[in-house]
Amino acid sequence: MSILSAGLLVFSATLTCPVPAMAKVAESPIIADFEEHGVNVGSENWIRDPQTGEIVPAPPNYVSDDPNQYKADLQCQVDDNALDKKCLPGQVQCPPREPGGKSGTPVIWKVAPKAIPNPTWIDWKSGNNGPSCLYDQKPEDVLPRIAARIESDFRNLPIKPADLTAQPSPHTLKGAETNIFADAVEQQFDVTLLGQRVHIVATPVEYSYAYGDGNSLGPTPFAGGPLPEAEWGQKTRTSHVYQQTGDFRVSVTTTFRGTYSVNGGPNMPIPGTGQFVSPSLKVSVWRSITRNYADNCIVNPRGEGCPGVP
Structure with a gap:
């Protein structure tokens, strides 16, 4: 099943989809996960790391206080059902981060407020203001x-x-x-x-x-x-x-x-x-000074240390 004929795809598993024949320049496979509306990176599953600014998987049962939600479109995605064949050869390369690891997926991140139903998604300005690589990170992978x-x-x-x-x-x-x-x-x-x-x-x-x-x-x-x-x-x-x-x-x-x-x-x-x-x-x-006196301020009211005496 090619990407162009997939219709509406469900984001539930990692699929390795070969590049169409007319786009053979991109030899590496496209590894992508799909939902009803593109890559599933909803706010309940993904968060923005405040330390790095990177969007990363949220841990189980994590509640984010970020007012925004995030999703990602494939770099060459035209709409929910198709990819731009001319874009594929020049898409960002996302090689595995470690030997034997999975390749990443070139995506463009989108952002929208959580509080708005069916919001208008806009490009999220990442560190390079362009496409980035999405990797399937698990908690044990980031330890x-x-x-x-x-x-x-x-x-x-x-x-x-x-x-x-x-x-x-x-x-x-x-x-x-x-x-x-x-x-x-x-x-x-x-x-x-x-x-x-x-x-x-x-x-x-x-x-x-x-x-x-x-x-x-x-x-x-x-x-x-x-x-x-x-x-x-x-x-x-x-x-x-x-x-x-x-x-x-x-x-x-x-x-x-x-x-x-x-x-x-x-x-x-x-x-x-x-x-x-x-x-x-x-x-x-x-410093402290100790002095001995033969009388008191009642006997000698003008004596040193008595009230009113400099």
């Missing part, structure tokens, strides 16, 4: 590609860095222990990579402190923690003693490690780590 890019994608997640606190603050004393600590939490993300549902867990594991006076601590697994006010000035694993007065900017960089799972599968470690810097915290270091 190596997800693994290859998961590390860089992890570092670009909107992971919230640690909250940074100093005690006492915003003023502390020269020569005294200033308790500085970070508060970071485990975070979870659900993203779509290459059309697959990927669940990522980011866990804080190390902290690097910069105290603003040239001294630093870390990387250390210790985040530190708050002290009761009555214990301010005591040494902690992350506290610091300033030897000079002035204003200093304290900062902390939190290192996160991650795991990911694809379509509800097992958790796998993400190679490498991600470093996320918290907003700096201003600490003003003051």
Whole structure:
């Protein structure tokens, strides 16, 4: 059965259709899947990957928030029932992506709003603004590609860095222990990579402190923690003693490690780590002076330190 005599074809299986005799220049077969109105890439089956912009198969039970739906026409399709014979020799070549794999199908993607019944389809502006290759991707086929890019994608997640606190603050004393600590939490993300549902867990594991006076601590697994006010000035694993007065900017960089799972599968470690810097915290270091007095402000209201006395 040739494509020209196929009539209305159903998109349910992969068919290898030879090129008509008068178009022998295109020696590679056309591998195409058909529905009532062309290649079946409805919004319930295909989604646009927000990371790459590529239209990819949607995973099972995936619900997309994309307001658009997509379908593809064969590059040389004239209408639902025929192909342009003159176009066939010059169509895009879609060789297999790997040895022994299937060839792709040269298509032109169309886009329309989901909310409109029987919409008018327009050309979707893909990366090359022209025909592209449609491959029959299965979830297991894209796992190596997800693994290859998961590390860089992890570092670009909107992971919230640690909250940074100093005690006492915003003023502390020269020569005294200033308790500085970070508060970071485990975070979870659900993203779509290459059309697959990927669940990522980011866990804080190390902290690097910069105290603003040239001294630093870390990387250390210790985040530190708050002290009761009555214990301010005591040494902690992350506290610091300033030897000079002035204003200093304290900062902390939190290192996160991650795991990911694809379509509800097992958790796998993400190679490498991600470093996320918290907003700096201003600490003003003051000096303390101790003086002894023989009377008080009632006896000597003009004494040093009494109200109204410079």
